[in-house]
Amino acid sequence: MSEVNVAENLKVVRQNIIDACKRAGRKPEEVTLIAVSKTKPVELIMEAYNEGIRDFGENKVQELTRKMEEMPKDINWHLIGHLQKNKVKYVAGNVTLIHSVDSYELAEEISRQCVKKDKTQDILVEINIGDEESKFGVDYDDAEELVYKIIGLPNIFVKGLMCIAPIAVNYEENRKYFKKMIKKVVDINKVMGDNVNRESSRGEFHDLTGGFPLSVLSFGMTGDYIAAVEEGSTMVRVGTGIFGERDYNK
Numbered sequence: 001m002s003e004v005n006v007a008e009n010l011k012v013v014r015q016n017i018i019d020a021c022k023r024a025g026r027k028p029e030e031v032t033l034i035a036v037s038k039t040k041p042v043e044l045i046m047e048a049y050n051e052g053i054r055d056f057g058e059n060k061v062q063e064l065t066r067k068m069e070e071m072p073k074d075i076n077w078h079l080i081g082h083l084q085k086n087k088v089k090y091v092a093g094n095v096t097l098i099h100s101v102d103s104y105e106l107a108e109e110i111s112r113q114c115v116k117k118d119k120t121q122d123i124l125v126e127i128n129i130g131d132e133e134s135k136f137g138v139d140y141d142d143a144e145e146l147v148y149k150i151i152g153l154p155n156i157f158v159k160g161l162m163c164i165a166p167i168a169v170n171y172e173e174n175r176k177y178f179k180k181m182i183k184k185v186v187d188i189n190k191v192m193g194d195n196v197n198r199e200s201s202r203g204e205f206h207d208l209t210g211g212f213p214l215s216v217l218s219f220g221m222t223g224d225y226i227a228a229v230e231e232g233s234t235m236v237r238v239g240t241g242i243f244g245e246r247d248y249n250k
């Protein structure tokens with residue numbers, strides 16, 4: 001037994017998601033809980049796996065690929081951290097979703113590697129929603145253009161938008177950013193019509209929630225996932241709330 005009670009934490013997070021959905025008139029199935037396992041050992045992560053979690057998020061390529069090898073094969077792996085172009089070859093076509101595409105050059109490299117391997121890759125476009133110097137992501141006003149350009153590339157499919165909201169003291173503070181994310185996805189879908197309604201890498205058609213082509217919204221972390229779900233997030237990325245505080249010195 002670890003000091004962190006992963007099973008108990010998961011019970012709380014899952015119930016919070018169900019309650020937030022109820023308040024917002026949404027179905028809990030619309031929300032995927034991604035357990036963010038960065039810096040955590042495989043044995044601890046397996047406690048979440050044993051509680052039924054099949055979506056895990058990592059922010060470093062090397063750590064992600066190592067854990068992919070060591071853990072069961074029915075896991076959906078999400079790359080949620082900044083991706084450097086020279087590391088694209090290690091993940092392109094091999095992970096369920098890359099959440100952090102914020103430039104055309106990066107998308108081009110993902111596309112190029114996928115064509116080479118005869119694979120495809122689903123991605124999200126990351127927006128720097130709080131307009132913070134320290135954060136990656138495309139500027140809010142440039143997001144449409146980036147999405148439209150990436151759509152033209154082969155073997156890479158834009159599924160939606162992602163953001164890392166500013167660190168919130170009170171989760172209510174980030175509600176305004178989540179509302180802006182929803183507005184952006186609605187705006188893009190209005191223009192885009194049905195153009196990106198294509199088959200995903202896993203051979204299934206994504207549920208196009210609300211009838212829009214971009215159907216994935218990845219926002220909400222330990223400090224603000226309740227507000228995120230209330231506002232319409234379809235993927236919340238929770239780390240600390242499941243696995244406890246991270247120690248980066250280890």
Ligand SMILES: *Cc1c(COP(=O)(O)O)cnc(C)c1O
Pocket residue numbers: 036038059080081164221222223237238239240241
């Ligand atoms: C670390 C991380 C998370 C999880 O953060 P917590 O506050 O621990 O829930 C979510 N998204 C990204 C991109 C991260 O890097």
